[in-house]
Amino acid sequence: MRLTCVLGDITEQRVDAVVNAANSSLLGGGGVDGAIHRKGGPEILAACRDLRNGHLGGGLPTGEAVATTAxxxxxxxxxxxxxxxxxxxxxxxxxxxxxxxNSLSVADRLSAANVAFPLISAGVYRWPVDDAVEQAVTTLRRCDTAVEEVRLVLFQADTFELARKRIETA
Structure with missing residues (x-):
C-alpha cells in the first residue's frame, strides 16, 4: 500500500472511498462530517438514516466503520x-x-483501490495534531490491506507538512 498526503479538500478527492470523521449519530455535524454531508447531498443522509433505522439504531460506536453511497x-x-x-x-x-x-477493512470489503482519509479526531475532538499524525501514519503503515493507495487529505498547510515529513520517515 502506498501512503501519501495532500493539502486540500477531502470532498474533492477522486477516489473509490472517502473516509468521514463522523459523529455517532451519522446524521451530519461540523468539520469534515458537515462538509461531506453538504457536498455529497441528501443521498448520504438518507443512507445514514437507513442504517440508523436498521442495525445501527443506537448509533455507530467509536472506532467502528460503515459505508454508504457517496x-x-x-x-x-x-x-x-x-x-x-x-x-x-x-x-x-x-x-x-x-x-x-476498521475503515480499511470496510474498504477491502468494497474492493476499493484508493481511499482518502482526514486526520481523525484532530478537529473538534481535540486530539493533539502531532500525535494524531503519528497514530494515523503508524497505524496505516501496519495495516494488512488490499487497498493500493491511502491518501491523507489535510486542510491546513502546517498539518500537511507535519504529515509529509512523518510519512517520509516511516
Missing part, C-alpha cells in the same frame, strides 16, 4: 468512522487506531 461526491463510497474525543486522563489511542484499521 452521493454527489467524486467518490463511490463514504466510509463513516467515529473517532474518540481526546482525553488527558484516559488513553483512547487504541480507539483512534481502530478507526483507521
Amino acid at each position: 452521493g454527489e461526491l467524486p467518490a463511490t463510497w463514504v466510509i463513516h468512522t467515529v473517532g474518540p474525543v481526546w482525553s488527558a486522563t484516559q488513553d483512547r489511542t487504541e480507539l483512534l487506531r481502530s478507526c483507521y484499521r
Whole structure:
C-alpha cells in the first residue's frame, strides 16, 4: 500500500472511498462530517438514516466503520468512522487506531483501490495534531490491506507538512 498526503479538500478527492470523521449519530455535524454531508447531498443522509433505522439504531460506536453511497461526491463510497474525543486522563489511542484499521477493512470489503482519509479526531475532538499524525501514519503503515493507495487529505498547510515529513520517515 502506498501512503501519501495532500493539502486540500477531502470532498474533492477522486477516489473509490472517502473516509468521514463522523459523529455517532451519522446524521451530519461540523468539520469534515458537515462538509461531506453538504457536498455529497441528501443521498448520504438518507443512507445514514437507513442504517440508523436498521442495525445501527443506537448509533455507530467509536472506532467502528460503515459505508454508504457517496452521493454527489467524486467518490463511490463514504466510509463513516467515529473517532474518540481526546482525553488527558484516559488513553483512547487504541480507539483512534481502530478507526483507521476498521475503515480499511470496510474498504477491502468494497474492493476499493484508493481511499482518502482526514486526520481523525484532530478537529473538534481535540486530539493533539502531532500525535494524531503519528497514530494515523503508524497505524496505516501496519495495516494488512488490499487497498493500493491511502491518501491523507489535510486542510491546513502546517498539518500537511507535519504529515509529509512523518510519512517520509516511516
